[in-house]
Amino acid sequence: MDLSTHYLGLELKNPIIVGSSGLTGSVEKVIQAEHHGAGAVVLKSIFEEEVALAYAEFMKTAKSVAGETPYFDYDGRRSPIEYYDYVIREENLKKYVSLIEASKKAVSIPVMASINCFLGSVEWMSYARHLEAAGADALELNMFFPPTDFTKTRADKESIYFKVTEEVTKNLSIPTALKISHYFTDLGPMIQRLSRTGIGGLVLFNRYFSPDIDIDRLEVTNGFVFSTPSDLAMSLRWIAIMAEKVDCDLVASTGIHDGAAVIKQLLAGASAVQVASCLYKNGLAYLEEMLGGLERWMTENRFMGINSFKGKMSQAKSTDPSVYERVQFMKYYGGRKNVAV
Numbered sequence: 001m002d003l004s005t006h007y008l009g010l011e012l013k014n015p016i017i018v019g020s021s022g023l024t025g026s027v028e029k030v031i032q033a034e035h036h037g038a039g040a041v042v043l044k045s046i047f048e049e050e051v052a053l054a055y056a057e058f059m060k061t062a063k064s065v066a067g068e069t070p071y072f073d074y075d076g077r078r079s080p081i082e083y084y085d086y087v088i089r090e091e092n093l094k095k096y097v098s099l100i101e102a103s104k105k106a107v108s109i110p111v112m113a114s115i116n117c118f119l120g121s122v123e124w125m126s127y128a129r130h131l132e133a134a135g136a137d138a139l140e141l142n143m144f145f146p147p148t149d150f151t152k153t154r155a156d157k158e159s160i161y162f163k164v165t166e167e168v169t170k171n172l173s174i175p176t177a178l179k180i181s182h183y184f185t186d187l188g189p190m191i192q193r194l195s196r197t198g199i200g201g202l203v204l205f206n207r208y209f210s211p212d213i214d215i216d217r218l219e220v221t222n223g224f225v226f227s228t229p230s231d232l233a234m235s236l237r238w239i240a241i242m243a244e245k246v247d248c249d250l251v252a253s254t255g256i257h258d259g260a261a262v263i264k265q266l267l268a269g270a271s272a273v274q275v276a277s278c279l280y281k282n283g284l285a286y287l288e289e290m291l292g293g294l295e296r297w298m299t300e301n302r303f304m305g306i307n308s309f310k311g312k313m314s315q316a317k318s319t320d321p322s323v324y325e326r327v328q329f330m331k332y333y334g335g336r337k338n339v340a341v
C-alpha cells in the first residue's frame with residue numbers, strides 16, 4: 001500500500017504531519033514522531049511576541065531590583081537596556097536554529113519550521129532567512145492578526161497577509177506554507193487570493209488559545225486547549241469547497257482525531273493533514289493507529305495510493321455540491337429530509 005503524498009513539492013511517506021505545537025518543541029519529540037510514523041513535522045513556532053514579553057518581564061524585575069534604568073553588558077560594552085530585546089531575540093533565534101539543525105540531523109522525514117511575528121514584514125523576512133539557513137525543509141507562516149483592532153480598516157489588515165506572504169515567498173528558496181484562521185469576512189475569495197501569492201500551501205485552519213471563565217472563582221482561565229472530533233467540520237467544509245479553486249496545496253488542520261477523519265480530509269481534497277490535540281490526548285504512538293485506519297480503509301476500498309481517492313468528494317466533484325454551502329437547519333435540503341430538525 002502506497003501512502004505517500006506530495007506537499008509543498010516534498011514527498012511525504014504518508015499524509016499525517018505532526019502540527020506545530022509542544023509535541024514538536026524538542027529533538028526528542030521529533031524523533032518520537034518519526035518513530036511512530038509521522039509523514040513530517042512542523043516545529044513549534046518561534047514567536048516574535050515572546051521576545052517582547054520576555055523583555056517586558058525583564059524590565060519589571062530589573063527595575064524592582066535596581067530602582068533605576070538598568071544596564072547590561074553586551075559584547076563587553078555597557079549598553080543601554082534598549083539593546084536587551086535584541087539580545088533576547090538573538091538568544092531565541094539561536095535556540096530555534098539549534099532545534100532545526102538537531103532535528104534535521106536526527107530524522108529523515110521533512111522538518112518544517114514555523115514563525116509568528118507582529119505586523120512588520122521586515123521581521124518576518126529576517127526570521128525566515130535564519131530558519132532557511134538552518135536547514136528547514138519548508139517554512140510555515142503562522143499568521144494571525146486578531147480582528148479586534150478597531151483603528152484599521154479591513155482592507156489595511158488584509159493587505160498585511162499579502163505583503164508578508166509575497167515577500168517571504170519571493171525571497172526564500174525553500175517552499176512556504178501559510179497557516180491561517182477562518183476569521184475573514186470573505187473567506188472563500190480570500191483563500192483563493194492567498195493561494196495565488198506564490199505560496200506552496202495553505203493550512204486550514206489554525207486553532208487558538210481561548211479564554212474560559214471559572215464561575216466559582218470569578219477568574220478568566222485557559223480554557224478549551226484541545227479540539228474535539230466535532231471541530232473537524234469547519235476545515236472539512238472549507239477544504240472541500242476550496243480544493244479545486246486554489247493554486248496551491250491544501251492541508252487540513254483542526255479536529256482530526258482518528259483515521260476516518262484523515263480519510264475524510266483527503267477525500268475532500270487535502271494533500272495532507274496536521275494533527276495535535278489527539279496526540280496530546282493519546283500520545284505520539286497514536287499516529288500508528290491513525291495510519292492503520294487509513295491503510296485498512298484503502299485496502300477495503302481497493303485504493304492503491306492517496307491520489308486515487310484524493311479530492312473525490314470535493315465540492316467540485318460532488319454529486320450534490322450545494323450541501324457544502326448549506327448552513328441553515330431546515331426541514332428539507334437538497335431533496336432530502338433533514339432528520340435532526
Ligand SMILES: Cc1cc2nc3c(=O)[nH]c(=O)nc-3n(C[C@H](O)[C@H](O)[C@H](O)COP(=O)(O)O)c2cc1C
Pocket residue numbers: 019020021022044045114142179205206207225226227228231253254255256274275276277278
Ligand atoms: C498546546 C498547543 C500548542 C500549539 N502551538 C502552536 C504553535 O506554536 N504554532 C502553530 O502554528 N500552531 C500551534 N498550535 C495549533 C496546532 O498546530 C493545530 O493547528 C491546532 O491545534 C488544530 O489541530 P488539532 O485539532 O489537531 O489540535 C498549537 C495547538 C495546541 C493544542
